[in-house]
Amino acid sequence: MVTATQTESDASLSHHGIKGMRWGVRRYQNKDGSLTPRGKKRYDRDIRDNLAKKKDNRIDTSHPDPNRWAREDLERSKKIVDTSSAMVRQLKSMESETRPKPKRKSMDLSNMSDKEMRDRINRELLEQQYQKLFSEVEEPKISKGRECVTNVLSVAGDVLVVTGSALGIALSIKELRGK
Known part of the structure; x- marks a missing residue:
């Protein structure tokens, strides 16, 4: 960036470059000539802009x-x-x-005899049948x-x-x- 300032006592011309830049170092290229990520982005943008300016690539708006x-x-x-x-x-x-799903309770079968299990199962089946036949459906x-x-x-x-x-x-x- 170049600025020219003039005051009553002296006229000066000052130049402020990019901070940290060194002589001969390019911003958008590596030493081997390949582009840095910023360089790729910059040149892609420039290509898009130039292609949009070409007559063949424009959208014809003369006859909408x-x-x-x-x-x-x-x-x-x-x-x-x-x-x-x-x-x-x-x-x-x-x-x-x-959506929450209903969970079933598990019974402790290790302490039950076969007869107790059959009685318990029969009881549960009877309760289920009763619920299906006579109860109103309760929304969860x-x-x-x-x-x-x-x-x-x-x-x-x-x-x-x-x-x-x-x-x-x-x-x-x-x-x-x-x-």
């Missing part, structure tokens, strides 16, 4: 095509909706995987947060499915009209 822009907007919207619905499906599967206790997440995911999933299918239909209609 509103149909293309509308189609690209629809495609982008469809892509967003599809990724959102995929995320909702993934969240639903995660929620179902993390779910925390309020889990319940809220389940509701949001079900609503969001339904909305995203409908939106995604509508966008898919709109895109296919555009394709058929365009050809």
Whole structure:
């Protein structure tokens, strides 16, 4: 960086280089001529900028095509909706995987005789049959947060499915009209 300053008493020209640089040392190249990581990044950026300036690589905007822009907007919207619905499906599967599962109690069988075990098993089977026949189904206790997440995911999933299918239909209609 070169700065020129002039005051009443003296005129001076000062140069401030890059701190730590030495004479003959390049910033973006190693001694063998290969590029450093920063050099690769810099030259990649320069190549992209130069390619964008070339006439052959530019997008022709002299004759704008509103149909293309509308189609690209629809495609982008469809892509967003599809990724959102995929995320909702993934969240639903995660929620179902993390749902607490009932655990069975194990009995200490080492201190029981065969007759006691049979009696205990028969008793448990009778209780299960009674529960199936005469009891009301009790919903497992779910925390309020889990319940809220389940509701949001079900609503969001339904909305995203409908939106995604509508966008898919709109895109296919555009394709058929365009050809």
